[in-house]
Amino acid sequence: PQASREYQLVENGIKTCMYPGYPELYMQLNKKCEFHFTPDWYRGIEYPKEQERGYDFNEDLYVPGYFEVDIKKGESIVFSAGISETTPRKLKQTFEAEVADRTPRDSFYHCLKNSAHQFHNQQEGEHYILAGYPWFKCRARDMFIALPGLTLALDEIDQFEDVMKTAEKAIRNFINEEPVGYKIYEMEHPDVLLWAVWAMQQYAKETSREQCRQKYGELLKDIMEFIRQRKHENLFLHDNGLLFANGTDKAITWMNSTVNGHPVISRTGYIVEFNALWYNALRFIADLVREGGDVYLADELDAQAEVTGKSFVEVFRNEYGYLLDYVDGNMMDWSVRPNMIFTVAFDYSPLDRAQKKQVLDIVTKELLTPKGIRSLSPKSGGYNPNYVGPQIQRDYAYHQGTAWPWLMGFYLEAYLRIYKMSGLSFVERQLIGYDDEMTSHCIGSIPELFDGNPPFKGRGAVSFAMNVAEILRVLKLLSKYY
CATH class of the missing domain: 1.50.10.10 (Glycosyltransferase)
Structure with a gap:
């Protein structure tokens, strides 16, 4: 009940903040989309590796909803998540620049x-x-x-x-x-x-x-x-x-x-x-x-x-x-x-x-x-x-x-x-x-x-x-x- 389910629309996406003092989380796409607010808790997610190591291994995870977007055959959609707002029309460019900067993992x-x-x-x-x-x-x-x-x-x-x-x-x-x-x-x-x-x-x-x-x-x-x-x-x-x-x-x-x-x-x-x-x-x-x-x-x-x-x-x-x-x-x-x-x-x-x-x-x-x-x-x-x-x-x-x-x-x-x-x-x-x-x-x-x-x-x-x-x-x- 402490978690805030509030969200606000930003360009091609939403921003939300679960707890006071946390940074805002921005989720945006490079294309017009519709956000469907269906807040859900997934309770008791278990992490077997953590359990094996003797650490806390149980967690509840919150999902605010989902995005719906029209997509053509062969089209790519770029999704971005971060703690500051981005310009959606630059997302594809940013993504491609980042990919070009890395060695492709093809061998x-x-x-x-x-x-x-x-x-x-x-x-x-x-x-x-x-x-x-x-x-x-x-x-x-x-x-x-x-x-x-x-x-x-x-x-x-x-x-x-x-x-x-x-x-x-x-x-x-x-x-x-x-x-x-x-x-x-x-x-x-x-x-x-x-x-x-x-x-x-x-x-x-x-x-x-x-x-x-x-x-x-x-x-x-x-x-x-x-x-x-x-x-x-x-x-x-x-x-x-x-x-x-x-x-x-x-x-x-x-x-x-x-x-x-x-x-x-x-x-x-x-x-x-x-x-x-x-x-x-x-x-x-x-x-x-x-x-x-x-x-x-x-x-x-x-x-x-x-x-x-x-x-x-x-x-x-x-x-x-x-x-x-x-x-x-x-x-x-x-x-x-x-x-x-x-x-x-x-x-x-x-x-x-x-x-x-x-x-x-x-x-x-x-x-x-x-x-x-x-x-x-x-x-x-x-x-x-x-x-x-x-x-x-x-x-x-x-x-x-x-x-x-x-x-x-x-x-x-x-x-x-x-x-x-x-x-x-x-x-x-x-x-x-x-x-x-x-x-x-x-x-x-x-x-x-x-x-x-x-x-x-x-x-x-x-x-x-x-x-x-x-x-x-x-x-x-x-x-x-x-």
């Missing part, structure tokens, strides 16, 4: 390209990448991992540079121990700077090392200096050349689910992908600065990489040929997880070809699904592949067997690295699994994660930046073989 690639553009977010003159829809902000790690795929893979180099302009300011503030001051969250996570280096490395491959050095050379040197001088409060360079981070009290890696304030998986100590990123960064920056004439720094970084690479193999590689997920003193995590695949995918790796192939084989055998790479092997303890139920139940499953599409990007890059031309048809077959996704969930995008067991149902956020980015990056890698 797998175009769907992904359209989706990629939707993660760009500009506020107050700064350029961010949102981690996903409907509820994610701009998270630092996600931004750097997604950036190459969302921009360089689409040949949008200026967009990469634009986002990096904002990101560089945030990185510099962080390194100089000033407040980050930008809407980029979780900048303090220990692997974020290393992922930033990886993103700039992709820029160097897409443009040239020369261009990368001119644009980002100083930033790359400063990041390395910051880590090597042990200035990061949770990233310690040990004498064996490996990076150590404390993750017992707080989740510090991308596997970041927490229950009651504690990480579900406390990955701590020497963490495998942190050190793969570190080795890759040392070698990449050494090569970059050597070409720029700074031989002294290059030799220093290469010497550091020698030590790091030797320790990496000693610490992480086990007798079964795969890599331990993290090592903390006497505590070694033997779970088969996907984080070792980065060591095969990156341009610079401490592993030799035979060692890389062993890692790839184990990931293929135990973690590969048609929708992504599992976060834990079914053979490992605690495997929990279905991301369903209330929040706490989902938090326990989040990284314990669910399949993540963005990891597939690195997996397929690793596959092409080992098998080259002979791996192409396999890679193409793997990508078919995502083609079906274009017509479910969020149309034309890829959701956050999938169940690790058949039928591999999509779950979580309906659209996820790192997933879209990495599939686009693989499509770009494939195009270089043809």
